[in-house]
Amino acid sequence: GAGVSQSPSNKVTEKGKDVELRCDPISGHTALYWYRQRLGQGLEFLIYFQGNSAPDKSGLPSDRFSAERTGESVSTLTIQRTQQEDSAVYLCACFRRGFLGSEAFFGQGTRLTVV
């Protein structure tokens, strides 16, 4: 596709439910990153993929969070047993090659609200 696509755009869920967020990166962009942004805050790194391997998962807040990627394509971020503190915008970004020296292309994000 022409850009990074994230779905759903908005998600309201009840506390304790599981949610799955999807990111479709630009074709051929090997590196894919997930960030979380709370209201009025900066971007918090969660995890990144190089191809379908995840060399750095250090930003995942707890074991309720997990992510996977199929080849160099779609990635899903799963949050189990959601809590109100998980409410945020979840942003996906991809890079043409390794991130060094190249710009990030962002999706429009998924706004997650846990009630």
Place this chain on the structure above:
Amino acid sequence: SQQGEEDPQALSIQEGENATMNCSYKTSINNLQWYRQNSGRGLVHLILIRSNEREKHSGRLRVTLDTSKKSSSLLITASRAADTASYFCATGPIQGAQKLVFGQGTRLTINP
């Protein structure tokens, strides 16, 4: 803590004036990038400056980088109402984890 820290946190100026935002960081970097975010959604890349560059221009944007002070500035000249947005700096470290680390952003408001 965040690698990049923007200053000021918020800036409000009149249309036509110049806006300057600053970013400080802590570790050695490969490059520094500036992004813009409208309405709390996706970020758009504005400009990338490499560690061996001191200044870069793109249209009404001017970015400087001082690696000795570990700081960068973004200047927007002749501001327009449409420049109202949040601006973030992001650094790509030389060593350690391969991730782009963002600051907290500067919220810029251009008053017509």
